[in-house]
Amino acid sequence: KQEVTQIPAALSVPEGENLVLNCSFTDSAIYNLQWFRQDPGKGLTSLLLIQSSQREQTSGRLNASLDKSSGRSTLYIAASQPGDSATYLCAADNSGNTPLVFGKGTRLSVIA
Amino acid sequence: DAGVIQSPRHEVTEMGQEVTLRCKPISGHNSLFWYRQTMMRGLELLIYFNNNVPIDDSGMPEDRFSAKMPNASFSTLKIQPSEPRDSAVYFCASSSPGPAFFGPGTRLTVL
Numbered sequence: 001k002q003e004v005t006q007i008p009a010a011l012s013v014p015e016g017e018n019l020v021l022n023c024s025f026t027d028s029a030i031y032n033l034q035w036f037r038q039d040p041g042k043g044l045t046s047l048l049l050i051q052s053s054q055r056e057q058t059s060g061r062l063n064a065s066l067d068k069s070s071g072r073s074t075l076y077i078a079a080s081q082p083g084d085s086a087t088y089l090c091a092a093d094n095s096g097n098t099p100l101v102f103g104k105g106t107r108l109s110v111i112a
Numbered sequence: 113d114a115g116v117i118q119s120p121r122h123e124v125t126e127m128g129q130e131v132t133l134r135c136k137p138i139s140g141h142n143s144l145f146w147y148r149q150t151m152m153r154g155l156e157l158l159i160y161f162n163n164n165v166p167i168d169d170s171g172m173p174e175d176r177f178s179a180k181m182p183n184a185s186f187s188t189l190k191i192q193p194s195e196p197r198d199s200a201v202y203f204c205a206s207s208s209p210g211p212a213f214f215g216p217g218t219r220l221t222v223l
Contacts, residue, residue, distance in 0.1 A: 034211060043203065044214040089155070096209025097143045097162050102155040 002027045006090055006103035013080055014111050021075040021106045023090030028068045031096055035064050035075050036089040038105070044089065048075070080110045116215035118204050124221045130192040133218045136185055137206030145212065146179055146189050147203040155203070161187065194222045 003026045013019050025033075031052050036044040048057045048064040050073070056065040063076040077084055087107045091100035117136040125131055137144050146158040159169040161181045169179070176195070181187040191198055199222050205214045 032209075032211070036214075041219075043216040044205075046211050046213060049211040091155075091212075097207070099145050099157045099160050099168070100205075100212055101157075104154045 002030070002092055002094060002101040004090055004092055004101050004103040006088075006106050008106060009104065010107040010109075012109040012111060015080060015082060017080050017110075018076070018078050019080055019108075021077070021088050021090075021108070023073040023075070023103055025071050025073070025092045025101075027092075027094065028071055029094055030068065030092045031098075032093050032100075033064075033066050033073050034091050034093075034100060035062075035073075036091065038087045038089060040086075047088075077108075080108075082110050082112045084108060085110050116204055116206055116213055118202075118215035118218050120218060121216060122219045122221075124223065125194055126223050127195055128193040129222075130190065131194045131198075131220060131222075133189040133202050133204075133220070135187045135189070135204030135215060137187070137204070138208075138213055139185065141206035141208045141213075142184070143207045143209060144181060144187050145205040145207075146187070147205065147214075149201045149203060149217070158189070158202075191220075194220075196222045198222050 005024045033050045035047045050066040061078040066073050087105040089105045091102045093100045119134045145160040149155045157171045159179045164181045179189045201217045203217045205212045
């Protein structure tokens with residue numbers, strides 16, 4: 001059974017800093033690894049999806065990497081801004097039509 | 113496309129009442145997922161459908177919970193009778209497969 005862990009649970013950084021959020025998963029036979037952002041009281045916004053054949057995906061200041069052999073994914077945020085403050089969730093599935101298994105998330109605060 | 117649509121956005125009810133949550137997936141998506149989010153347990157899968165057929169309902173906490181997908185564009189999650197511990201945010205998501213897209217959620221409060 002897939003289990004997803006995110007460390008740390010919370011992170012506070014000054015504005016402008018580059019940061020890395022970590023995600024680990026127990027079953028390396030993943031199909032998709034997806035990163036989401038959730039603002040307080042809101043739904044989930046998909047940020048990046050990495051397919052099992054890929055190693056990384058980039059969107060603007062965000063870069064997500066995937067290392068299946070070590071069971072890890074990272075989300076790199078460059079030049080952080082207060083508007084990046086949110087909870088970031090990592091999720092993995094084992095095939096295209098199976099559910100995502102979520103980590104508990106990392107709550108990020110970027111201080112101006 | 114308007115994305116995944118859920119209704120109602122907020123529901124406040126009293127213990128023992130029936131609650132029905134609704135979801136309209138993105139057109140063309142063939143998988144639909146119901147999740148529940150609480151502070152203690154995070155996001156948990158309740159049930160999912162492929163091509164309108166329930167595949168795994170092992171996450172449904174009790175017989176009080178039931179879900180249906182009568183056609184490709186509509187699904188319901190029903191709780192009868194509701195209890196205070198059912199209070200949570202319920203999310204619906206769909207995929208084609210590929211990235212999963214989530215609805216805005218229904219915040220349920222059972223008094």
